[in-house]
Amino acid sequence: MFDLLGSPLALDGYRVLELAGDTGHYAGKLLADLGADVIKIEPPGGDPSRRTPPLLQDRTDADSSLSFLYHNLNKRGVTLNLDHPDGRGVFMRLASTADALIETFPPGHLDALEIGYQSLQHRNPGLTLASITPYGQTGPRRDLPGTDLTATAMGGLMAVTGEPGRPPLRVVGDQAYHLAGCYAAYGIVLGLFERLATGTGRHVDISLQEAVAAVTPESGVSGYLFRGTKMERSGSSRRTIFPYGIFRSRDGYVSIAGITMPFWDNIAAWIAEETGDPTITDAAFRVPSSQRAEFAELLTALIEQVTTRYTMEELYQEGQRRRFPIAPVNTPGSLVEDPQLRERGFFAEVDHPAAGTLTYPGAPYAFSESPWRIRRPAPRLGEHNTEIYEGELGLSRTELAVLMASGAI
């Protein structure tokens, strides 16, 4: 629709500092990919997230974490030692040039170093600070340790994930950290937008537990209070409604969800046509999906008579043609071949001086006027020290050398 080459990016001109690793780097990525100048600040030895698996071909150098390469795309990077007083001095100068800061230290840590929200606000009233911690900045549990696993437990999502009688299951891929990143990024742009009217920034207080609790079951808090019964773990398929879950195919599983009557009719007509057996179209099964659930075993057998004859892709095409909700249960290997993702340009090549040219998952969205764009690969350790400290903060070469020698940078 538009020629986007050279178009300005949505967050052009906004600078964000990121004092974060695994728990906060997705927030910075979301902003950097839309054009913000995100500067990742690492301790002089490098952030531990440079070692987060999976690794590129099981290498162990500082540029081989695929997680680091992915989450730090489009950011610049400097080293800085916040435990060193001169390092904190440089940090405050940098912070006075920034619009937002992302941090993941325990509550009160930056305050103890006298570089907390109050000090930052005093120096730069327009700054928005986003803090991401296991339990947020307030409340009786604010100082407790926590991880992705414990947040998924405390936030309520794990209790409904997994099979009955077996241990509740974690959701794959550090989703508590990624959710916190989404909510933090939203809080930051709210702070930036509000500043246009008020001139002042905000403190965004993100709790991993709340990030998970905000995506807990659809029945939700009001649904539970209303019914007084809680949602149970139901494994791969819902047990209280039918069909809503997985069915075997020739090369894997497909999921079929036919809980409305039009969807059920389409499914039943298809099975009857394929098998030549009209049993499934019987009026006894043409009932609300909750009543149909008592026939789940019989109906599953009828449906699998058909699904096991075909591949996932064949079933996906045919089911969608017949208008009922069906999808292949992709593995990561089959997902990266998905024709719709490929057609929409979801995957993008990025060249990195140490990691080489790799294909990355790309944008959640396309903006018509200010595009999502790859501008640079993840920074190498301290890659932009000279560019930022000398070129932008105005430190002299001698000052920089002294700071490096003292371990402040």
Added chain:
Amino acid sequence: MKPGATGRLPLSGVRVIELSVAIAGPTAGRYLAHFGAEVIRVESRKRPDNNRQFYPAGSTVMEPDLAPGFSEFNANKLSLGLHLDDPRGIEIVRRLVQISDVMLDNFAARVLENFGLDYERLYALNPRIILARMQGQGSTGPRRDFISYGEQIQCLTAIKYLTAYEGGQPNGPGSSYPDHVSGVMAAFAVVTALLRRQKSGVGQQIDLSQAQTTAAMLGPILMDALANERSQTPVGNRDPAAAPHGVYRSAGDDRWIAIAVQTERQWQALCRVMDAPALAADSRFAALPDRLANQDALDILVEAWTAGRDPWEAMAALTSAGVPAGAVQDTPDLIYRDPHLAARGFILAGPHKRRGTITFGGVGTRLAGVKPPIHWASALLGEHTEYVLGDLLHMDPAAIADLAAAGVLDLPEWPEGGPDPALAIVP
């Protein structure tokens, strides 16, 4: 009746038209409304939202105003009852576009185009409008019109396959995860576009794909498939960089505790809390690679300790020693047994015209010192039709009455004598 009447919020003064179904679109609107936007949800009694279709208790009659879960996604929104299958309904949307900042579109991809409300036409009406489309698989491409609810997106993006026990069947998260993620991500994208508009003077179209949004949350796993040609398989609750790392049986019915030991210091602390010096000295568990190699034996020993203990008491003992641990809490626990969430006011409540009060779940984004007011937990279907047409579009009452008589509008069914206290949803 005007929302956000007291106190400024970040999105005060921003007006949003929401065309949506189910969870993803309503969640986007909810996050915008929570922070002060005036969100006008277009609804119709002919095709009520999925979350209005759940029957009230003991009833087999659909009553859109009484469906219990609707408030989870619709607090503080205005409800405009409007039939879009009538050209007069579309004309009202076009007039709203001229006085709005944002339109959210979460219908099937073809629908907006069939209504003549595609971006080019909205731009002609109001070049400042931001159109956020958020279909399951995006608004372009060969599969854009495929039926793609949360369950299908979970399957497509491999989160169903990977969230599973080791060697087990695909399971997936126990919520419509892609919808929730796409909701907040659309809200983020909208505010980003508002920031851009401040400089450029014009709006734009955002084409969010729920599948892409969810796949982006699994970036490193997809990188592993792309760069290493290693298609990961389910590992249950385990983690390649931590051990023990699992969910262990606790005292009580279906009670569990999650424990994640990421460092040697935490491992030593765990052994102290378990009062197991022999374990700390056991060479099978000396360092992380040893513990990863002997996880089955390790998990049995950890569970022997957790099995007789209350999960919250064990959590307190472990976390006070610096070991990350968390009770597996269910929804009633979040409501009744979590003093921390209570102190932070996570769970919300607000008035409802027929139920009196509804208590519902909170949001993931918090601004320190800001407690956005809940003007209403959710609106009756059509509750704000007269406000939107009269106060915002300046139509006179006779014209509104004519449209209502012609079946273009839905007006609310007001309860006689006010809300029935017996219908309230409160803890």
